[in-house]
Amino acid sequence: YDYLEKELLSYRELASETRDGHHVALRGNVELPDEIPLVLAQGAEGIGLFRSEFLFLNRRIPPGEQEQFEVYKDILEKMAPNPVTIRTLDVGGDKFVPEINLADEANPAMGLRAIRFSLKERRLFHIQLRAILRASAFGPARIMFPMISGVAELRACRECLEKARAELAAEGVAFAAELPVGIMIETPSAALVADMLAQEADFFSIGTNDLIQYCLAVDRGNEHVAYLYEPMHPGILRALRMICQAARDKGIPVAMCGEMAGDPLYLLVLLGLGIDELSMNAPGIPRVKRVLRQVTREDGEQLLARLSSLPTAQDVSRLLEEEMGKRFPELFAPMPI
Amino acid sequence: YDYLEKELLSYRELASETRDGHHVALRGNVELPDEIPLVLAQGAEGIGLFRSEFLFLNRRIPPGEQEQFEVYKDILEKMAPNPVTIRTLDVGGDKFVPEINLADEANPAMGLRAIRFSLKERRLFHIQLRAILRASAFGPARIMFPMISGVAELRACRECLEKARAELAAEGVAFAAELPVGIMIETPSAALVADMLAQEADFFSIGTNDLIQYCLAVDRGNEHVAYLYEPMHPGILRALRMICQAARDKGIPVAMCGEMAGDPLYLLVLLGLGIDELSMNAPGIPRVKRVLRQVTREDGEQLLARLSSLPTAQDVSRLLEEEMGKRFPELFAPMPI
Ligand SMILES: [Mg+2]
Ligand SMILES: [Mg+2]
Numbered sequence: 001y002d003y004l005e006k007e008l009l010s011y012r013e014l015a016s017e018t019r020d021g022h023h024v025a026l027r028g029n030v031e032l033p034d035e036i037p038l039v040l041a042q043g044a045e046g047i048g049l050f051r052s053e054f055l056f057l058n059r060r061i062p063p064g065e066q067e068q069f070e071v072y073k074d075i076l077e078k079m080a081p082n083p084v085t086i087r088t089l090d091v092g093g094d095k096f097v098p099e100i101n102l103a104d105e106a107n108p109a110m111g112l113r114a115i116r117f118s119l120k121e122r123r124l125f126h127i128q129l130r131a132i133l134r135a136s137a138f139g140p141a142r143i144m145f146p147m148i149s150g151v152a153e154l155r156a157c158r159e160c161l162e163k164a165r166a167e168l169a170a171e172g173v174a175f176a177a178e179l180p181v182g183i184m185i186e187t188p189s190a191a192l193v194a195d196m197l198a199q200e201a202d203f204f205s206i207g208t209n210d211l212i213q214y215c216l217a218v219d220r221g222n223e224h225v226a227y228l229y230e231p232m233h234p235g236i237l238r239a240l241r242m243i244c245q246a247a248r249d250k251g252i253p254v255a256m257c258g259e260m261a262g263d264p265l266y267l268l269v270l271l272g273l274g275i276d277e278l279s280m281n282a283p284g285i286p287r288v289k290r291v292l293r294q295v296t297r298e299d300g301e302q303l304l305a306r307l308s309s310l311p312t313a314q315d316v317s318r319l320l321e322e323e324m325g326k327r328f329p330e331l332f333a334p335m336p337i
Numbered sequence: 338y339d340y341l342e343k344e345l346l347s348y349r350e351l352a353s354e355t356r357d358g359h360h361v362a363l364r365g366n367v368e369l370p371d372e373i374p375l376v377l378a379q380g381a382e383g384i385g386l387f388r389s390e391f392l393f394l395n396r397r398i399p400p401g402e403q404e405q406f407e408v409y410k411d412i413l414e415k416m417a418p419n420p421v422t423i424r425t426l427d428v429g430g431d432k433f434v435p436e437i438n439l440a441d442e443a444n445p446a447m448g449l450r451a452i453r454f455s456l457k458e459r460r461l462f463h464i465q466l467r468a469i470l471r472a473s474a475f476g477p478a479r480i481m482f483p484m485i486s487g488v489a490e491l492r493a494c495r496e497c498l499e500k501a502r503a504e505l506a507a508e509g510v511a512f513a514a515e516l517p518v519g520i521m522i523e524t525p526s527a528a529l530v531a532d533m534l535a536q537e538a539d540f541f542s543i544g545t546n547d548l549i550q551y552c553l554a555v556d557r558g559n560e561h562v563a564y565l566y567e568p569m570h571p572g573i574l575r576a577l578r579m580i581c582q583a584a585r586d587k588g589i590p591v592a593m594c595g596e597m598a599g600d601p602l603y604l605l606v607l608l609g610l611g612i613d614e615l616s617m618n619a620p621g622i623p624r625v626k627r628v629l630r631q632v633t634r635e636d637g638e639q640l641l642a643r644l645s646s647l648p649t650a651q652d653v654s655r656l657l658e659e660e661m662g663k664r665f666p667e668l669f670a671p672m673p674i
Contacts, residue, residue: 106559108444110550110554116565149570149572150553188529188553189554192571217447233486311487313489
């Protein structure tokens, strides 16, 4: 495996593009600043998902503006000239921060979480927005709001951002003239109105884990129904298509930051959909790049067309595994018994 | 109000159709057999949703085949010649049957419920299917499976039904030659693959309460996020349109049995969508019929077209209330302050 690791690291210097020259940005998902050296070592083109939750964990008092600012500034400087997408606080559901007093909910996955929490706790949100804006003066930052369910929430977020911007301007504090504003597409309703959202967002990032769970009404942490969590369910393919089509029609980039993005098995499908950016845990980057460099976008479009006519998740998965096994027998061939 | 009730009852004998002659069947939702006289008194064209849960409540041992058969037979005979749609056991989520030992789930709404439970507890399911089939010899029965998420589950249900049918045939027990098999459309994935489902189901019934909750990822029982439960969210309108379009393209009827079906405020929207049947609690029937008889299907199509371009739930609701208030000032005019 030492040899394999070495070979994979050799991909660091190579462009992340298909055989026919389509560039797909491969970026890192980062939970803790410690992971930055690994992300850099794997040749990531920046960070597609910087989770800000760690700042709020294991403490009684939430972090102040200066502390957050320094963390965001530091990561932007380390990653420059590549961009860093900072996601605002995404608590609730399975990401519980005990120090923030969340209600005892019957269905936390469908409760007060992510952007809903921020839009309720405006003071906390305002502090985070100010910190991100201030950091944006030090590198190519992007901001991303989690769990947006429709246009109204995106507008509410933009208003909060404007308020923070106006305040900083009045104080004479520096921030970038341009800060791209993106949203996670992870509720079915966001997928259904992706065309409307694409008119008001600067980019999309598809959160496949939650999107799949809500579309199928399945908590994958529940052993009795986890079998229904199917990334290749025909309904998921449809949702992904709607999202990507809307982004393309409106000319905004679409990224993916769920687990699907880092699994080379799905790469051709994602190419076929026209995804522009994949964000994943750092070790996945060379693995995905190795496959990416051996295929064409047309390969992806053709495979996707074949998969899209199939009626069940089992049919789709079977054909996908078969096709990927033919192309990359060393990666996806069925295990010998 | 005595006068109003009398006037409403006069609708009992009138056809449930639009001014331009489009028939929309108005049926009852029934939780307990006691409600049948009320359903008949309101002039319902049968029962669009007969919930079978009551049979399983407040007892240690689930009901046997004979007991279920007698209940289904009785209701079919009472409602004849109008049809009765019997929904198979829909436990879990907010409909907990303590006597059936359900797991302790972190998110019960996304857990082992409805058809998932039946497909796991095959013995219980088999007994219910036999009872429904036997009852079908005594009146126009339909069977409906709740929480179908895709084609694979529908096929699994049909297999179970075939098995029960074959067994009864071998035993020489009577059952109807034709038993229409419908599914509830209440998960986003079912809406997304409605065209595929319409090829294998005999009818749809849209369960708006759950569909809205899953599409928006909102538990409406949770006071912190209930404000996000918006029947007129643009994403919901899109989902409803996909479902109705698929049903129309494949020539199967589409019903609605969620709360939206019984609220006259939404009637024009549902007409515009082309819904064939509305099922509701009995007292709603004359109220909906009174509005139905004063509008045309084209009114609905025109209003729906205007609503569909609006980007937020608030915009849609405001225009809908305004338009319905203009047409029916005595029903929907804003309350005087
Ligand atoms: Mg998420
Ligand atoms: Mg339901």
